[in-house]
Amino acid sequence: MKSFAKCAADWRWQLRHRIRSVPELVARFPALGRHAAGIAAASAKFPLAITPYYAGLIGRAVEADPIFRLAVPQAVELAERNFQSLDPMGEGRHAPVPGLIRRYRDRALILVSSTCATYCRHCDRKRVAGRREGALTAAQLRRAVAWIAQHREIRDVILSGGVPLTLGDAALERMLAALRAIPHVEIIRIHTRTPATLPQRITPGLVRRLRRFQPLWINTQFNHPRELQRRPRWPGWRTPVFRSATRRCCCAE
Numbered sequence: 001m002k003s004f005a006k007c008a009a010d011w012r013w014q015l016r017h018r019i020r021s022v023p024e025l026v027a028r029f030p031a032l033g034r035h036a037a038g039i040a041a042a043s044a045k046f047p048l049a050i051t052p053y054y055a056g057l058i059g060r061a062v063e064a065d066p067i068f069r070l071a072v073p074q075a076v077e078l079a080e081r082n083f084q085s086l087d088p089m090g091e092g093r094h095a096p097v098p099g100l101i102r103r104y105r106d107r108a109l110i111l112v113s114s115t116c117a118t119y120c121r122h123c124d125r126k127r128v129a130g131r132r133e134g135a136l137t138a139a140q141l142r143r144a145v146a147w148i149a150q151h152r153e154i155r156d157v158i159l160s161g162g163v164p165l166t167l168g169d170a171a172l173e174r175m176l177a178a179l180r181a182i183p184h185v186e187i188i189r190i191h192t193r194t195p196a197t198l199p200q201r202i203t204p205g206l207v208r209r210l211r212r213f214q215p216l217w218i219n220t221q222f223n224h225p226r227e228l229q230r231r232p233r234w235p236g237w238r239t240p241v242f243r244s245a246t247r248r249c250c251c252a253e
């Protein structure tokens with residue numbers, strides 16, 4: 001039988017064991033019991049998922065805790081004001097083919113996955129992230145790549161979602177190879193918050209594969225210093241996961 005540390009170091013284990021429901025959340029943070037109804041109402045509209053790793057960064061299950069606020073659904077998300085929009089960047093108006101957004105002349109963004117390791121409460125793509133977890137189909141991806149190939153002015157392509165790094169290595173490699181085969185695509189970027197919410201995903205194998213497609217940029221986002229801490233508060237956790245992940249990223253040049 002694998003030790004807890006070995007299981008927890010595996011990104012797929014982290015994804016399989018995400019907190020996905022209010023009862024699971026209350027089991028992890030019993031003090032939340034009295035707020036369960038409010039959390040359930042918010043998570044019915046905007047999904048809940050928290051990796052065990054990221055849940056371990058929560059200090060106290062109260063709104064004042066920054067990691068708690070970043071990850072746990074809150075009633076304030078349900079407030080509807082007339083200046084709000086589920087598509088605040090107006091991406092839906094700039095989608096020439098399904099899954100591809102073009103808001104700038106030389107840049108295209110592909111929504112390759114609707115899955116995230118942890119759903120952030122501040123997400124500006126809530127209309128996509130976690131609504132129905134999945135990935136672009138092979139046919140949709142072919143269509144998006146063909147569109148980029150036909151538009152010679154596109155020199156910068158962003159893989160986004162959801163989070164592209166929730167896909168397996170082979171799927172990512174296929175996408176990157178298809179884009180790298182287009183001569184006018186100079187820049188490829190991957191948008192991902194996994195270094196903060198699922199640093200286990202930055203495996204040596206992934207880094208080896210990504211290195212083949214240089215120049216490649218990883219755009220990430222950290223929202224609080226605690227997301228940089230070495231060890232989450234989780235019984236039995238011994239591995240300085242985040243430090244090894246960033247070191248691997250930095251050594252991939």
Ligand code: SF4
Nearest residue numbers: 116119120123162193
């Ligand atoms: S990881 Fe990105 S796409 Fe996913 S919920 Fe967070 S901000 Fe939104």
